[in-house]
Amino acid sequence: MSDIFFKDEELMRKFCNGDERAFQTLYQRHEKPLYRYVRRVLGTALVAQVDEVFQDAWMRLVDARGSWQERQNASFKTWLYTLAHHRAVDILRKSGREISIDEGWKDDGATEYTGTAPWQLWPASSAEQPEQKVFWHSAGKQLLHCLDGLPVAQRAAFLLQHDDGLSLEEIAQVLNAEFEMVKSRLRYALTKLRACMGAYLHPLFQTE
Amino acid sequence: MSLPDKHLQQALQHAPDRELAPNEITRKAVLDHAAMALLQRKSRWLQRCQHILTLEYWHIPRWQLAGMGSTIAILLVVAVFWDEHVAELRTGKFNGEPIQVASAPTESLQQNADGLAGRAKDEKTQPVSKPMRVENPTNSRIIAANESSDNSSVQNKAALNTKSTELGLERNETQQTTAPVIITADKFVVASAPEAVVDQNVGSSIDASVGLKQRLPSIGVDALAPTDKAVAVNNIGERSDRLGNAEVDKDISAKKLALTSENRSEAKVKIKKDVSSSVGTIVNSNMAQNNAMKSGVALANKDIQAGILRILTHGKPTVTSVPLIDAVTGYRIQIIEGSDVSTLLPDEVEAYNQVMQDYYARSSRLN
Numbered sequence: 001m002s003d004i005f006f007k008d009e010e011l012m013r014k015f016c017n018g019d020e021r022a023f024q025t026l027y028q029r030h031e032k033p034l035y036r037y038v039r040r041v042l043g044t045a046l047v048a049q050v051d052e053v054f055q056d057a058w059m060r061l062v063d064a065r066g067s068w069q070e071r072q073n074a075s076f077k078t079w080l081y082t083l084a085h086h087r088a089v090d091i092l093r094k095s096g097r098e099i100s101i102d103e104g105w106k107d108d109g110a111t112e113y114t115g116t117a118p119w120q121l122w123p124a125s126s127a128e129q130p131e132q133k134v135f136w137h138s139a140g141k142q143l144l145h146c147l148d149g150l151p152v153a154q155r156a157a158f159l160l161q162h163d164d165g166l167s168l169e170e171i172a173q174v175l176n177a178e179f180e181m182v183k184s185r186l187r188y189a190l191t192k193l194r195a196c197m198g199a200y201l202h203p204l205f206q207t208e
Numbered sequence: 209m210s211l212p213d214k215h216l217q218q219a220l221q222h223a224p225d226r227e228l229a230p231n232e233i234t235r236k237a238v239l240d241h242a243a244m245a246l247l248q249r250k251s252r253w254l255q256r257c258q259h260i261l262t263l264e265y266w267h268i269p270r271w272q273l274a275g276m277g278s279t280i281a282i283l284l285v286v287a288v289f290w291d292e293h294v295a296e297l298r299t300g301k302f303n304g305e306p307i308q309v310a311s312a313p314t315e316s317l318q319q320n321a322d323g324l325a326g327r328a329k330d331e332k333t334q335p336v337s338k339p340m341r342v343e344n345p346t347n348s349r350i351i352a353a354n355e356s357s358d359n360s361s362v363q364n365k366a367a368l369n370t371k372s373t374e375l376g377l378e379r380n381e382t383q384q385t386t387a388p389v390i391i392t393a394d395k396f397v398v399a400s401a402p403e404a405v406v407d408q409n410v411g412s413s414i415d416a417s418v419g420l421k422q423r424l425p426s427i428g429v430d431a432l433a434p435t436d437k438a439v440a441v442n443n444i445g446e447r448s449d450r451l452g453n454a455e456v457d458k459d460i461s462a463k464k465l466a467l468t469s470e471n472r473s474e475a476k477v478k479i480k481k482d483v484s485s486s487v488g489t490i491v492n493s494n495m496a497q498n499n500a501m502k503s504g505v506a507l508a509n510k511d512i513q514a515g516i517l518r519i520l521t522h523g524k525p526t527v528t529s530v531p532l533i534d535a536v537t538g539y540r541i542q543i544i545e546g547s548d549v550s551t552l553l554p555d556e557v558e559a560y561n562q563v564m565q566d567y568y569a570r571s572s573r574l575n
Contacts, residue, residue, distance in 0.1 A: 023242045051234045058238040140223030162217045
């Protein structure tokens with residue numbers, strides 16, 4: 001039976017018992033998502049540190065596999081992203097871009113859209129037409145730009161939920177934050193991102 | 209608010225960094241690190257196994273290990289050489305070859321006695337430097353048993369009793385002493401008649417007091433001529449004084465009282481008879497000696513050809529942690545017999561060692 005049919009936790013257990021191929025499967029499975037997460041959390045200003053953080057996260061996981069065996073019900077993905085997030089925060093601190101832990105908690109003046117929001121007029125995501133593909137590509141590019149403007153805690157919460165598919169409980173574990181705080185960070189992140197995206201994409205639809 | 213925004217999620221999926229991946233160096237570093245970690249895990253198990261196999265795991269100090277090792281080595285050496293020694297005694301072989309002994313005498317004891325009486329007369333004043341030779345190996349064993357104070361040799365005692373009866377020797381058990389007296393290159397009078405003076409070298413490890421006591425009654429001081437009797441008694445008295453044997457002194461005193469009533473002619477007959485029965489056990493045979501020496505020379509040549517260089521000796525086994533080395537030749541000294549040896553063995557060993565020493569001298573000159 002191939003390793004691709006095993007869950008992350010089973011593969012990690014096999015790796016702890018000496019199965020090198022299990023680790024290779026795990027790595028291939030989480031290589032790109034984790035790399036994206038690290039890159040987006042660090043932002044465009046610290047792109048040069050992405051590989052270092054990514055590599056350190058995996059090596060710490062390998063070195064700390066003994067503690068993984070002691071955690072019976074732990075999620076592998078949560079653990080991996082926790083290691084990567086902590087390493088990324090270390091880099092941000094060293095670079096002077098550290099943001100206080102309550103940064104994403106307080107209201108920084110962002111207001112939610114009322115009435116007809118611009119994104120409600122965006123084309124369907126399943127559209128196959130070239131113009132629609134171009135739109136979503138531009139939207140993605142704009143979103144990355146908007147993410148750079150978010151505080152790290154809000155950015156990380158948004159990315160973990162929207163890109164990596166973690167639940168709120170898992171996000172709370174990764175960010176080492178309370179559940180309500182995570183919800184608040186997500187709310188502020190979404191408000192800011194929608195405002196940022198609407199301000200950029202709205203003129204596009206106004207021309208139509 | 210906790211549900212993901214589908215539009216923003218869709219925008220993320222179409223972001224330009226969607227297919228970004230770490231470079232190959234980073235990927236290889238991570239995978240190599242994982243592989244190395246597993247190897248170290250295996251090696252840790254190996255190291256633990258090796259650690260268990262080493263004595264450090266058992267917390268034994270090094271000095272105790274050294275002591276244990278030395279003790280085991282000594283026991284091993286003793287066991288090896290002890291086995292060789294016992295095997296040679298049991299099989300009667302020396303280095304795989306049977307020990308050569310002289311054949312039993314074919315001449316009558318009377319003839320031997322006459323011949324030896326003449327020889328004794330001639331050699332009376334000459335110092336004796338060689339050990340006593342016995343032609344008959346059985347007799348030699350008896351003498352060794354008689355003269356040895358080793359009470360542990362039950363086998364020799366049995367042979368002693370049997371052979372003593374055959375030869376007409378009266379062995380008085382009550383006269384045995386436990387105090388060993390070593391006589392080396394010494395003379396003592398067996399009988400007082402001039403022809404009965406026999407030189408004897410009892411050897412380096414023979415208890416002469418026992419032999420002396422055993423001969424006193426059988427030699428028959430009573431049968432000697434009055435003048436000869438006086439000489440014999442005086443000689444024996446001196447000897448007994450030296451030996452410190454009170455019982456012998458007592459016996460001598462009794463014999464002195466009996467001297468005056470003895471007949472001279474009867475004494476001569478008894479002298480011949482007693483001396484012949486006594487000297488039959490101490491005959492020195494040149495033939496047996498030569499055979500033993502030839503055997504030693506042959507064995508030495510054979511060992512030299514085989515590359516075995518050693519010096520032979522006999523005596524009390526020595527237990528040492530280092531091998532005995534001959535000071536002259538530097539060859540290893542091998543103990544092949546104990547103290548209770550055949551009288552032919554010293555000749556054989558002497559000849560053997562002489563050949564080895566000659567070989568060493570030749571080798572030294574060549575080098």
